[in-house]
Amino acid sequence: MTQRPHTLGVAxxxxxxxxxxxxxxxxxxxSGARVTAVVDxxxxxxxxxxxxxxxxTVHTDPAAAMASADVDAVIVASPGPAHEAALLAAFEHDLPxxxxxxxxxxxxxxxxxxxxxxxxxRRRVQVGFMRRYDAEYMKLKSLLATGxxxxxxxxxxxxxxxxxxxxxxxxxxxxxxxxxxxDVTRWLLGHEITAVTVLTPTPSDNAPDGIxxxxxxxxxxxxxxxxxxxxxxxxxFGYQVQAEVVCERGTGRVGDGHALVTNAxxxxxxxxxxxxxxxxxxxxxxxxxxxxxxxxxxEVTGPSAWDGYAVAAVCEAGVxxxxxxxxxxVELVDRPALYAN
Numbered sequence: 645m646t647q648r649p650h651t652l653g654v655a656x657x658x659x660x661x662x663x664x665x666x667x668x669x670x671x672x673x674x675s676g677a678r679v680t681a682v683v684d685x686x687x688x689x690x691x692x693x694x695x696x697x698x699x700x701t702v703h704t705d706p707a708a709a710m711a712s713a714d715v716d717a718v719i720v721a722s723p724g725p726a727h728e729a730a731l732l733a734a735f736e737h738d739l740p741x742x743x744x745x746x747x748x749x750x751x752x753x754x755x756x757x758x759x760x761x762x763x764x765x766r767r768r769v770q771v772g773f774m775r776r777y778d779a780e781y782m783k784l785k786s787l788l789a790t791g792x793x794x795x796x797x798x799x800x801x802x803x804x805x806x807x808x809x810x811x812x813x814x815x816x817x818x819x820x821x822x823x824x825x826x827d828v829t830r831w832l833l834g835h836e837i838t839a840v841t842v843l844t845p846t847p848s849d850n851a852p853d854g855i856x857x858x859x860x861x862x863x864x865x866x867x868x869x870x871x872x873x874x875x876x877x878x879x880x881f882g883y884q885v886q887a888e889v890v891c892e893r894g895t896g897r898v899g900d901g902h903a904l905v906t907n908a909x910x911x912x913x914x915x916x917x918x919x920x921x922x923x924x925x926x927x928x929x930x931x932x933x934x935x936x937x938x939x940x941x942x943e944v945t946g947p948s949a950w951d952g953y954a955v956a957a958v959c960e961a962g963v964x965x966x967x968x969x970x971x972x973x974v975e976l977v978d979r980p981a982l983y984a985n
Contacts, residue, residue, distance in 0.1 A: 652936055653680035655709040657730050658722030659693040660684075662744055666719050666932065667693055673929050677717075677936045681709040684722075707733045715739070717939050719932075724749040731757050735768060740944055742935045744772040745823055747952025751960050754953040755977065762982050767944040770935050771952040773827040775885075777934065778927035780898035784889065785832055787896050794892030796833050799871040801825045802886040802899075804879040806918055807850075814856040817875050818842070818962040822861050824885075825873045826958045827951060832889065835865035837958045839973050842965040850878040861962060864971075882916030883923050950983035 654670055654677050656663050663682070670679050683703045684690035694700040703709040710718060710733055720730045720743040728748045734741045747769070748754045761768055775781050788796065803821055812820075829837060841862040851857035858876035865871065886899030901914060917923035931946070938945045958974050965972040 650676070650940070652677040652940055653714040653716045654678065654719060654936075655681040655683060655703075655706075655712070655715045655717075656693075656719045656721060657683040657706045657709070658720065658726075658744075659686070659690050660721070663719070663721035664693050665928070666721055667697065669929060669932055670936075671697055674933050674936055676940055680714040681712055683709045706730045707736075710734060710737045710739055717741070717936075720744060728753045728757055731769065732760055735760055735764060738764075739768070740935075740939045741769050742772060742932065743769055743952070745827075745952070746819070746956060746959070747771050747949060748956065749819070751953065751957040751975075754949070754956040758949050758953050758980070761949050762980055765982075767948060767982065769949045769952070770938075770944055770946040771948065772931065773824065773831070773947045773951065773955075774924055774927045774931045775824055775828050776831055776947060777930040778898075778924060779930075781828065781832070781887070781927075784887070784896050784898050788832060788889060788891075793889075793894040793896065796867070796869050796889050796891050798869060798890040799829060799833065800888045800890070801828070801871070801873040802884060803873060803875050804882070804884040805877040806880060806882060808852065808855065808857065808877040812852070812855060812877070814854070814859075814966060815963050817855075817857060817859050817877055818861070818966060819959050821877060822859075822873050822875050822962065823955055823959055825861075825871075825875075825887075826863070826955045826962075827947065828887065829863055829865065829871050830951065830954060831947075832887075833865060833867055833869055833871075835867035835869060836954065836976065837863045837871075837974055838866050839864040839971050840958060840961040840965045841971045842962060844966070848876070848878055850880050852878070856966070859966070863958075883919050884916065885923060948983050950979060 679697050681701045682690050682694045683706050690702045694702045718741045724746045843860040844856045861873040863871040888897040961972040961974045
């Protein structure tokens with residue numbers, strides 16, 4: 645695999661909240677890389693982001709940016725429906741990609757990306773499941789790997805947001821939020837998810853009309869574990885992500901958020917993060933730095949296109965379970981040898 649230049653020239657596709665934050669991160673936090681191009685269908689927004697970076701060019705076409713001599717790698721942070729075309733263009737230019745989740749919005753398109761990458765004979769894609777780079781989740785993963793707690797039996801997850809963005813639907817709780825727990829389940833336990841059930845209480849008065857919020861999602865895995873996810877995207881008080889693994893000889897829990905506890909004026913307490921960028925700032929920093937370091941070594945590491953495809957398949961089963969009720973099996977193709985590890 646080709647060794648990349650000492651300083652990696654990165655094109656960021658999509659300059660919305662996530663893309664703009666990645667531009668800032670590469671310029672201010674990450675070592676060994678610089679932003680050389682930004683891409684957005686909204687040219688004025690792209691120009692506004694590029695204005696903060698010396699020598700950064702502006703494009704409305706991802707392929708045009710990828711053809712630039714000073715672009716060595718790509719971050720895809722555009723809306724999900726645009727990912728497939730951007731990824732296939734990156735493959736044509738043999739560029740490594742950090743692709744924000746979802747890999748693509750559905751299993752069929754994710755499978756096409758998977759097949760196109762296999763034709764290259766090597767990995768080009770790292771999917772942006774950033775919880776794998778969170779310090780607490782990494783400690784929990786390391787603890788489970790020691791085996792000292794025994795076999796994982798259950799995994800409990802809580803995922804709460806202050807409020808859902810405008811235009812959200814009941815299905816988006818599965819596709820845009822629980823997708824993280826799908827990947828966390830697969831990564832922490834080393835299992836594939838085989839079936840999904842979704843239960844819904846009477847919606848909260850906080851939820852916009854027509855949105856079934858909260859939801860209680862249950863996964864079954866091929867390793868015999870049962871996993872539950874409370875997803876509540878209009879809780880009103882903060883952004884919380886917590887997980888507890890119950891094993892044969894003990895448990896491990898992350899996300900309590902007690903790094904700082906204050907005592908003052910007859911009260912004690914802490915601070916609850918208000919969004920995912922605040923809660924997972926360190927994880928995003930660690931994720932991008934790991935991607936840059938691996939790319940400069942001529943490697944691709946982290947969550948793979950297979951992980952993105954598997955999560956897309958679980959999402960489809962989850963949406964069916966939400967809409968139809970009952971237990972829905974997850975349908976996966978056989979795992980290709982390229983993604984064996």
